[in-house]
Amino acid sequence: MKVPMLDLSEQYQRLRAEMLTVLDEVMSSSRFILGDHVKKLETDVAAYSNVKHGIGCGNGSDAIHIALQAAGVGPGDEVITTPFTFFATGGAIVRAGAKPVFVDIDPVTFNIDPAKIEEAITEKTKAILPVHLYGQMADMDPIVEIAKKHGLFIIEDAAQAIGAKYKGKNVGELGTAATYSFFPTKNLGAYGDGGMIVTNDDEIAEKCRVIRVHGSKPKYYHHVLGYNSRLDEMQAAILNVKFPHLNEWSELRRERASTYTHLLNEMLGDVVVTPVEVEGHYHVFHQYTIRVPKRDELQAFLKENGVATMVYYPLPLHLQPVFQELGYKEGDLPEAEKAAKEAVSLPMFPELKVEQQQYVVEKIAEFYKK
Known part of the structure; x- marks a missing residue:
């Protein structure tokens, strides 16, 4: 018997007719960047996360980077995170100009051990970046308490954990912001790259929206150094078909x-x-x-x-x-x-x-x- 790690073919056949319909709609509309499908997905995923804002971006790695930058993380800062995660977590910290400080994990959950966080805090610490690995959220209550005590941001890396809950709270409710990946293998996967930031913080949300379009607001006027990292309209259309399931x-x-x-x-x-x-x-x-x-x-x-x-x-x-x-x-x-x-x-x-x-x-x- 052959047992693949992941097989998306049956899922596609189930959704094929609807997929082809929405993709034809996108092609016919000739609106391919930040259109109605992206807006709908941002609204729906934000509501699903029980927060006010969703900001679609190019991929989950950029989502972390943009969220960190929006929170003011930059050169000279330190961000505490786990060493047991995909490279994008640590890479995004360095791309933001900061230094990752790694804290060991809880052997039961594979997530960052909150009991080891406080001893890693220095005067340079700006944020904590817990990863909700394999689909289970980190132990957030003590992390939130530590962050409040020391005035730190919390950026949740929820690339693998859309839909996960912690004591009745959703991903994104407990931190400053949370980030999702829509890589094809994820629980909610596109047919290419995609990502999203969700947050209740109006200022963080606005900064994220500006950063993802080269830092421009209004168009062609640049006050910050941003990136070209927008969620593709076709990928959003695909995700809108999948999301209700x-x-x-x-x-x-x-x-x-x-x-x-x-x-x-x-x-x-x-x-x-x-x-x-x-x-x-x-x-x-x-x-x-x-x-x-x-x-x-x-x-x-x-x-x-x-x-x-x-x-x-x-x-x-x-x-x-x-x-x-x-x-x-x-x-x-x-x-x-x-x-x-x-x-x-x-x-x-x-x-x-x-x-x-x-x-x-x-x-x-x-x-x-x-």
């Missing part, structure tokens, strides 16, 4: 996660550490990530047997060659380093079949029985 897809992901957990616990006991949905959280399972011994060997065995897996992420940011000048060394952030050696993500998408999941788990069990 997001809650259904989140529930299907949660069902698939529950099935995996049941099968893994039944067949392998404590050999595999399965994901934990922390009390008070609503996990949307962008990834279903387990911890295992002999991870690389398991991954090779599964590949031989037709099962795709991914390692998110094999080298923490503090050990990346591009960040070597920051002075981190192996052993500095042990939980992130341990996770990088043990974590592996299994196939996860709403259309995943139970028999496919059974096959995946049977093959994992077969590997460890050897």
